[in-house]
Amino acid sequence: xxxxxxxxxxxxxxxxxxxxxxxxxxxxxxxxxxxxxxxxxxxxxxxxxxxxxxxxxxxxxxxxxxxxxxxxxxxxxxxxxxxxxxxxxxxxxxxxxxxxxxxxxxxxxxxxxxxxxxxxxxxxxxxxxxxxxxxxxxxxxxxxxxxxxxxxxxxxxxxxxxx
Amino acid sequence: xxxxxxxxxxxxxxxxxxxxxxxxxxxxxxxxxxxxxxxxxxxxxxxxxxxxxxxxxxxxxxxxxxxxxxxxxxxxxxxxxxxxxxxxxxxxxxxxxxxxxxxxxxxxxxxxxxxxxxxxxxxxxxxxxxxxxxxxxxxxxxxxxxxxxxxxxxxxxxxxxxxxxxxxxxxxxxxxxxxxxxxxxxxxxxxxxxxxxxxxxxxxxxxxxxxxxxxxxxxxxxxxxxxxxxxxxxxxxxxxxxxxxxxxxxxxxxxxxxxxxxxxxxxxxxxxxxxxxxxxxxxxxxxxxxxxxxxxxxxxxxxxxxxxxxxxxxxxxxxxxxxxxxxxxxxxxxxxxxxxxxxxxxxxxxxxxxxxxxxxxxxxxxxxxxxxxxxxxxxxxxxxxxxxxxxxxxxxxxxxxxxxxxxxxxxxxxxxxxxxxxxxxxxxxxxxxxxxxxxxxxxxxxxxxxxxxxxxxxxxxxxxxxxxxxxxxxxxxxxxxxxxxxxxxxxxxxxxxxxxxxxxxxxxxxxxxxxxxxxxxxxxxxxxxxxxxxxxxxxxxxxxxxxxxxxxxxxxxxxxxxxxxxxxxxxxxxxxxxxxxxxxxxxxxxxxxxxxxxxxxxxxxxxxxxxxxxxxxxxxxxxxxxxxxxxxxxxxxxxxxxxxxxxxxxxxxxxxxxxxxxxxxxxxxxxxxxxxxxxxxxxxxxxxxxxxxxxxxxxxxxxxxxxxxxxxxxxxxxxxxxxxxxxxxxxxxxxxxxxxxxxxxxxxxxxxxxxxxxxxxxxxxxxxxxxxxxxxxxxxxxxxxx
Numbered sequence: 001x002x003x004x005x006x007x008x009x010x011x012x013x014x015x016x017x018x019x020x021x022x023x024x025x026x027x028x029x030x031x032x033x034x035x036x037x038x039x040x041x042x043x044x045x046x047x048x049x050x051x052x053x054x055x056x057x058x059x060x061x062x063x064x065x066x067x068x069x070x071x072x073x074x075x076x077x078x079x080x081x082x083x084x085x086x087x088x089x090x091x092x093x094x095x096x097x098x099x100x101x102x103x104x105x106x107x108x109x110x111x112x113x114x115x116x117x118x119x120x121x122x123x124x125x126x127x128x129x130x131x132x133x134x135x136x137x138x139x140x141x142x143x144x145x146x147x148x149x150x151x152x153x154x155x156x157x158x159x160x161x162x163x
Numbered sequence: 164x165x166x167x168x169x170x171x172x173x174x175x176x177x178x179x180x181x182x183x184x185x186x187x188x189x190x191x192x193x194x195x196x197x198x199x200x201x202x203x204x205x206x207x208x209x210x211x212x213x214x215x216x217x218x219x220x221x222x223x224x225x226x227x228x229x230x231x232x233x234x235x236x237x238x239x240x241x242x243x244x245x246x247x248x249x250x251x252x253x254x255x256x257x258x259x260x261x262x263x264x265x266x267x268x269x270x271x272x273x274x275x276x277x278x279x280x281x282x283x284x285x286x287x288x289x290x291x292x293x294x295x296x297x298x299x300x301x302x303x304x305x306x307x308x309x310x311x312x313x314x315x316x317x318x319x320x321x322x323x324x325x326x327x328x329x330x331x332x333x334x335x336x337x338x339x340x341x342x343x344x345x346x347x348x349x350x351x352x353x354x355x356x357x358x359x360x361x362x363x364x365x366x367x368x369x370x371x372x373x374x375x376x377x378x379x380x381x382x383x384x385x386x387x388x389x390x391x392x393x394x395x396x397x398x399x400x401x402x403x404x405x406x407x408x409x410x411x412x413x414x415x416x417x418x419x420x421x422x423x424x425x426x427x428x429x430x431x432x433x434x435x436x437x438x439x440x441x442x443x444x445x446x447x448x449x450x451x452x453x454x455x456x457x458x459x460x461x462x463x464x465x466x467x468x469x470x471x472x473x474x475x476x477x478x479x480x481x482x483x484x485x486x487x488x489x490x491x492x493x494x495x496x497x498x499x500x501x502x503x504x505x506x507x508x509x510x511x512x513x514x515x516x517x518x519x520x521x522x523x524x525x526x527x528x529x530x531x532x533x534x535x536x537x538x539x540x541x542x543x544x545x546x547x548x549x550x551x552x553x554x555x556x557x558x559x560x561x562x563x564x565x566x567x568x569x570x571x572x573x574x575x576x577x578x579x580x581x582x583x584x585x586x587x588x589x590x591x592x593x594x595x596x597x598x599x600x601x602x603x604x605x606x607x608x609x610x611x612x613x614x615x616x617x618x619x620x621x622x623x624x625x626x627x628x629x630x631x632x633x634x635x636x637x638x639x640x641x642x643x644x645x646x647x648x649x650x651x652x653x654x655x656x657x658x659x660x661x662x663x664x665x666x667x668x669x670x671x672x673x674x675x676x677x678x679x680x681x682x683x684x685x686x687x688x689x690x691x692x693x694x695x696x697x698x699x700x701x702x703x704x705x706x707x708x709x710x711x712x713x714x715x716x717x718x719x720x721x722x723x724x725x726x727x728x729x730x731x732x733x734x735x736x737x738x739x740x741x742x743x744x745x746x747x748x749x750x751x752x753x754x755x756x757x758x759x760x761x762x763x764x765x766x767x768x769x770x771x772x773x774x775x776x777x778x779x780x781x782x783x784x785x786x787x788x789x790x791x792x793x794x795x796x797x798x799x800x801x802x803x804x805x806x807x808x809x810x811x812x813x814x815x816x817x818x819x820x821x822x823x824x825x826x827x828x829x830x831x832x833x834x835x836x837x838x839x840x841x842x843x844x845x846x847x848x849x850x851x852x853x854x855x856x857x858x859x860x861x862x863x864x865x866x867x868x869x870x871x872x873x874x875x876x877x878x879x880x881x882x883x884x885x886x887x888x889x890x891x892x893x894x895x896x897x898x899x900x901x902x903x904x905x906x907x908x909x910x911x912x913x914x915x916x917x918x919x920x921x922x923x924x925x926x927x928x929x930x931x932x933x934x935x936x937x938x939x940x941x942x943x944x945x946x947x948x949x
Contacts, residue, residue, distance in 0.1 A: 029210070034204075035201020042877055042879050074201065076201045086199065086200070094199055099199060100426075101425045102203060103205065103375040105199055125615050125617045125618060132885045135375065137375050138852045139855075140854055141889045144886065145891075
């Protein structure tokens with residue numbers, strides 16, 4: 001089957017998609033967006049998290065056919081489209097040392113972005129709750145907590161300035 | 164000369180500050196930007212328009228004779244390009260890290276659940292999956308050999324490998340063993356010297372590395388009949404050494420390039436999909452990609468050895484250890500992998516960082532029909548640490564002593580001997596590390612009036628509002644060796660090139676080191692900056708075009724490959740200075756490279772590196788070997804077997820819901836001596852990550868194997884700690900230089916994984932009063948509902 005949808009603001013189409021293929025497979029293998037990762041394919045690790053119509057989902061659990069005419073935003077869409085400048089959350093993860101092997105990073109970035117969109121100043125417990133669906137095996141999560149706090153502080157500062 | 168001279172120390176200092184990204188600083192990862200943009204190419208991201216997908220058929224039985232394999236239906240599946248079995252292997256049928264006992268594809272029999280029997284290449288992963296299902300295998304199913312008792316009685320239960328089946332094989336179902344006798348050993352006379360004796364039997368479950376990036380890579384057939392393999396691994400050269408004979412190719416025709424690695428932790432030391440992808444590429448003439456699904460990953464790599472351990476300690480009334488005795492039985496599973504070296508570690512490190520006048524040890528690894536076990540972070544030291552640290556707590560209770568004081572009273576220090584007779588010839592701040600974690604402030608007590616239930620055991624499940632919650636505190640300390648031991652000529656190679664690019668001096672560092680996420684490439688750039696006084700450093704992709712870097716394991720890469728980069732950079736620096744001496748006739752002995760310039764402490768700036776280099780490049784390669792070690796004596800375990808030791812202490816604070824058996828680690832503190840923190844940000848990250856894997860082993864992580872069958876090969880059923888399970892991990896880093904190591908550094912990555920587990924179990928024990936002799940501790944152990 002043919003699937004057409006919007007990925008990071010651009011229309012994409014994939015042909016000869018087998019009915020059982022996931023959104024994750026289509027993104028990674030058919031439309032050249034391998035940023036979302038394939039670590040468990042059971043929705044347990046969160047490495048494949050993308051926005052689907054603005055809601056973070058595990059793309060491994062979404063059938064390709066379900067995204068017909070919908071909007072997908074992946075980790076590749078978090079940087080500024082024009083300048084290519086890193087997004088606030090992306091920069092914070094680098095600065096805090098929250099990236100080691102980095103395999104979990106794309107999913108964590110999308111989930112963190114979604115968290116800070118809802119609540120720019122989450123408590124530590126809020127952060128832990130929001131990110132509890134994203135496994136990381138390298139960092140021990142401490143530096144991820146630092147990164148989210150840093151992104152939150154920078155976001156609040158930015159909002160403060162613009163007001 | 165005067166025209167180029169800047170006078171005064173101040174100017175040199177200014178230039179020095181320009182190198183803040185040298186060692187001791189925390190520059191950001193060179194691959195960080197690519198990783199946060201989703202553009203970093205992991206091995207599972209490789210893509211070729213003409214590529215095929217490879218997949219393996221795996222045995223559902225842990226022990227069976229293979230009577231026949233029928234691939235006829237599978238071959239006929241549209242989209243299938245090749246189906247291969249053992250008979251199609253052009254070269255050697257077996258491979259292995261230490262003993263070549265593992266068939267590339269099973270022949271005649273299978274020895275563990277999940278062993279690969281046949282492989283398929285197809286145009287879509289689903290096509291491959293369907294073809295795999297069409298392969299018909301006729302088995303004669305046999306009763307698996309899975310318990311210690313069965314393994315040690317081959318006359319009754321049989322052999323996992325027939326006797327003398329392989330060249331260097333132990334006997335019976337024992338893969339390897341190591342004994343140790345220290346002081347007067349353990350005799351009735353020695354026992355009589357002790358006022359108090361404590362004994363215990365301990366068990367450790369099978370832990371998985373559970374790196375997030377699945378085993379994957381792509382094999383591309385080359386025009387010269389060779390293979391180019393792009394793969395996630397820990398040691399490119401040892402992979403090649405095992406792959407080439409199976410393909411029937413000389414090593415130089417098998418070229419490996421490191422593809423992005425999503426974590427490793429020992430699980431990529433052995434081969435997984437490498438040979439299979441290469442065989443399929445050889446046969447089809449097309450690029451073949453293999454990406455394991457998570458269940459296949461659980462079958463496709465070796466795990467941490469489960470252990471049964473018998474410990475006995477004797478001490479005087481005032482707490483001084485008199486003797487220690489232990490037997491450690493490691494289940495190595497079907498194939499040897501790294502079991503011999505794991506046994507060596509368990510035996511030599513198995514009595515912990517304590518001064519023990521008399522000791523005995525017997526460590527063995529068994530062959531069984533359980534999944535194969537090999538390298539995992541902590542490598543043989545982890546299991547033992549749970550044993551001896553539990554014993555220390557038991558002994559302290561028996562003596563009515565504070566557990567930290569008892570440990571400090573017996574703690575080894577520089578100048579003391581290991582039970583192997585090896586004198587510790589660098590700092591060993593065991594007592595100090597314990598003091599440091601003890602002195603750190605404790606987290607505030609549970610405040611029932613201002614409770615966020617999400618912080619309680621059971622967290623989001625709203626299982627408690629504070630009732631039935633008991634807090635406990637536990638301590639531990641551990642010891643780990645750094646680098647490869649027992650006479651192994653462990654070395655690493657680095658090539659450093661210095662040239663002018665775009666009007667600036669640029670250093671290039673080329674090694675075969677596997678960057679698995681630990682941050683080695685960041686440190687290599689820091690070393691090159693420090694030694695060469697340049698800002699711009701590029702890291703060449705790791706491949707087999709340069710000499711071996713050894714494995715990214717055993718906490719050795721910064722020590723070994725970092726050391727090689729240092730040697731190569733120093734050689735480049737000397738070559739550059741010699742060039743300057745020849746051209747300008749410099750006679751000073753205090754010449755250095757700083758801030759892109761050649762400078763002299765006495766005469767100031769001599770020349771810019773750009774002017775001195777001109778169009779020429781200096782390109783030199785050096786090897787770094789660590790000081791030699793010797794194998795342990797087979798019977799006594801004596802010998803200078805390890806290169807370096809590293810120590811970490813922990814304090815765990817836990818809350819336990821004693822009604823439901825749920826545990827929440829509230830805080831896990833670590834203190835570790837790293838000799839010299841080359842990159843403090845990365846060092847702390849390694850320690851926190853290591854502590855978290857230890858937390859996993861303490862309370863949740865176990866591959867459940869029943870009658871040789873794996874029951875939980877998925878992330879739904881094999882639990883690794885989430886951010887909700889993981890507490891704040893304050894880290895106190897000590898820097899006491901090791902005079903034998905580059906920059907005085909000590910390996911970092913493994914020590915916290917060795918030490919942190921027992922502190923958590925000790926804390927749960929303190930909270931509940933339950934003995935807890937098996938890890939992981941599960942709710943049923945705490946509620947008596949087993």
